[in-house]
Each structure stands twice: as structure tokens, then as C-alpha cells.
Amino acid sequence: MKSGTFICCFFQISDIQTLRMNRTVLTEFILGGFSGHPHVQTFLFVLFLCLYLVTLTGNLAIMGLTWVDRSLHTPMYLFLSALSFSETCYTLTIIPRMLADLLAENRSISVIGCGLQMYFFLGLAGTNCIILTVMGYDRFLAICNPLRYPVLMTNVVCGQLVAGAWAGGFFVSLTETSLIFRGSFCSPNLVKQFFCHMRSVVRLSCLDSDLTESVVTGVSVSGLLGTFLLIIFTYVFILSTVLRIPSAEGRQKAFSTCGSHLTVVIIHFGFAAIVYLKPESSGGDDALMTIPYTVITPFLSPLIFSLRNKDMKNAFRKLLGKMGFLIK
Structure with missing residues (x-):
């Protein structure tokens, strides 16, 4: 009799727990985004749309010029083209959805959709970091080992490094996304971002969100810092080699090949540090903090690489000349 009562009570408790879980487990999130600034959402839509169009145009121009101009078929510009392609995909995972939400009343996104967006966002962000690192290695070989550079940096090696950058970025992304989405999520379902940012989503986990957030943030910071x-x-090493060049013209020429890359590196990692190293905030302006990393950095990168690069500008002039000749 006692055992029967115990079994009955056990199933009653299990049923109650199941009902509670069914009430709290989430199937979708609400992206808060810029809902705290309703009077400027139309302005933000126009602003971000313009920035996005310029970003797309710049990246497509870099990829197109690298493809059509044979003088740009070098490792440096192949890496730049790979970075432009990665950044194009990177912005595609976030900005179109953000633009739509600025004009929509319903900003819900399914848990599966959120997981996919986070996976591609983190994977492409990691790919960008690794490609920037590979571009630095390419400049190191070109300046510090100019005689062996053609042998060390062949087209095959270039392709392998780009493939490794994609594999490494998405491997880290798979690890982080799996940690965050390994369990269920409990209410409230408000994500204080315009996309599924990992630190915002992990706080909604029914599991130990503090531990998961610490692990995931540690992985991200380690990747960025590394x-x-x-x-x-x-x-x-590049600086020590350049300073040993006897002529000022030679030093300036060597530095000119690194200036654009170094500028983008400072902007990219500087804005990333703001996102991942800032202390936890309880305010509603988390979305504003991620704008530099998700919108401004992809916008500035193609402009810096194209406007400050003589080869790119010459290739563009040649293309315009050919188009003008065809029109005639």
C-alpha cells in the first residue's frame, strides 16, 4: 500500500513538473532591437539601408575587380576577395532581418531560426578574424621573406588557408551554438538585440546560464585575442624588417602594403572588444552597443581597402575605360 502510494505520488509530481515545463519552455523569441527608440526607427531604417547598400557595393566591387583584372590575381588580393565574400555573407545573416524588423510589429523568431542565425553569424565572424590573420601572415612572408614568397605562398596554399579559415570559424561556431542550444529556454522570451546575439540568448536558458555564458564568452574572447x-x-617582425630598409622610399612602399590591413584590423578587433569585453548590462541599449561591430565595421572595411589601394583604383579605372570603349 505504501509502495503504491509512493508510486502514485511520484507520477503526480512528475506530471506537475511536466506541466510547469510546458508552460515555461519557449518556442520563439522576441527581438527587442530598437523598440526602445520608436520615434527614430524610420530614420534608422533609411540609415542602415544606405550603409548596407554601400557595403554590398564595395564588397561586390572588390570581388568583381579581383575576378576580371588579371593583375590582381595575387595572394594578397585573393585573400581580400575572400574577406569581402565572407563579410557579404556575414551582413546578409543580420542586416536584412534587422531592416525588416524596423518596419514590422511582429519581431518574433523561432528557436530553430535563432539557432541558425547565431550559427552563421558566429561562423562568419570567426572566419573574418582568421582571414585577417592570414592576410597578416601573407604580408609577413612578402616583406620578411620576399625571395621565398612565390614558393611559400602559391595559389594552392592560398586556397588551403582560406578553406582553413572557413573550417576554423564554423568549428568554433558549432561548439558555441551547441553549448547554448543544448537545453530548453524559459520565459521571458525577450532578446534585447536586433539579432540572436549569444550573450542575450544564453541568459534565457533553463539550464545554468551563468556557467554557459562564461564558457561561451571565454571561447569567443580566446578566439579574438588569439x-x-x-x-x-x-x-x-614586419616592423623590424621595414626599419632596416635603407631607403625612405623603400620603407614607405613596404608600409603602404600594410596600412589598409592594419587599419581594418584595429577597427575590427576594437569594435569586437566593445561587444565581448563590456560588462553585463541591465539596460535596454544593448542593441546600440553591437552596431559598430555588425554594421559599421563591414561598411568601413571595403572602403578602406579600395580607397587606399592604388592597384584597386587603377583596376577600376581600367574597367571604366573598357566600358566606355564598348559603349562607343
Whole structure:
């Protein structure tokens, strides 16, 4: 009799727990985005749309010029083209959805859709970091080992490094996304971002969100810090080599090949540090903090690489000349 009562009570408790879980487990999230600034959402839509169109145009121009102009078929510009392609995909995972939500009343996204967006966002962000690191390594070989550069940096090696950058970025992304989505999510379902940012989503987990957030943030910071330190390490050797060049013209020519890359590295990792190293905030302006990393950095990158690059500008002039000749 006692055992029967115990079994009955056990199933009653299990049923109650199941009902509670069914009430709290989430199937969708609400992206808060810029809902705290309703009076400027139309302005933000126009602003971000313009920035996005310029970003797309710049990246497509870099990829197109690299493809059609044979003088740009070198490792440096192949890496730049790979970075432009990665950044195009990177912005595609976030900005179109953000633009739609600025004009929509319903900003819900399914848990599966959120997981996919986070996976591609983190994977492409990691790919960008690794490609920037590979570009620094390419400059290191070109300046510090100019005689062996054609042998060390062949087209095959270039393709392998780009493939490795994609594999490494998405491997880290798979690890982080799996940690975050390994369990269920409990209410409230408000994500204080315009996309499924990992630190915002992980706080909604029914599991130990503090531990998961610490692990995931640690992985992200380690990846960012590791790639950044590798770039700095290569530039230490580059700087020491350039300073030993006897002529001022030679030093200026060597520095000119690194200026654009170093500028983008500082902007990219500087804005990333704001996102991942800032202390936890309880306010509603988390979305504003991620704008530099998700919108401004992809916008500035193609402009810096194209406007400050003589080869790119010459290739563009040649293309315009051919188009003008065809029109005639």
C-alpha cells in the first residue's frame, strides 16, 4: 500500500513538473532591437539601408575587380576577395532581418531560426578574424621573406588557408551554438538585440546560464585575442624588417602594403572588444552597443581597402575605360 502510494505520488509530481515545463519552455523569441527608440526607427531604417547598400557595393566591387583584372590575381588580393565574400555573407545573416524588423510589429523568431542565425553569424565572424590573420601572415612572408614568397605562398596554399579559415570559424561556431542550444529556454522570451546575439540568448536558458555564458564568452574572447595577438606578432617582425630598409622610399612602399590591413584590423578587433569585453548590462541599449561591430565595421572595411589601394583604383579605372570603349 505504501509502495503504491509512493508510486502514485511520484507520477503526480512528475506530471506537475511536466506541466510547469510546458508552460515555461519557449518556442520563439522576441527581438527587442530598437523598440526602445520608436520615434527614430524610420530614420534608422533609411540609415542602415544606405550603409548596407554601400557595403554590398564595395564588397561586390572588390570581388568583381579581383575576378576580371588579371593583375590582381595575387595572394594578397585573393585573400581580400575572400574577406569581402565572407563579410557579404556575414551582413546578409543580420542586416536584412534587422531592416525588416524596423518596419514590422511582429519581431518574433523561432528557436530553430535563432539557432541558425547565431550559427552563421558566429561562423562568419570567426572566419573574418582568421582571414585577417592570414592576410597578416601573407604580408609577413612578402616583406620578411620576399625571395621565398612565390614558393611559400602559391595559389594552392592560398586556397588551403582560406578553406582553413572557413573550417576554423564554423568549428568554433558549432561548439558555441551547441553549448547554448543544448537545453530548453524559459520565459521571458525577450532578446534585447536586433539579432540572436549569444550573450542575450544564453541568459534565457533553463539550464545554468551563468556557467554557459562564461564558457561561451571565454571561447569567443580566446578566439579574438588569439588571432589578434598573432597579427600583432607578425607586425612586430614586419616592423623590424621595414626599419632596416635603407631607403625612405623603400620603407614607405613596404608600409603602404600594410596600412589598409592594419587599419581594418584595429577597427575590427576594437569594435569586437566593445561587444565581448563590456560588462553585463541591465539596460535596454544593448542593441546600440553591437552596431559598430555588425554594421559599421563591414561598411568601413571595403572602403578602406579600395580607397587606399592604388592597384584597386587603377583596376577600376581600367574597367571604366573598357566600358566606355564598348559603349562607343
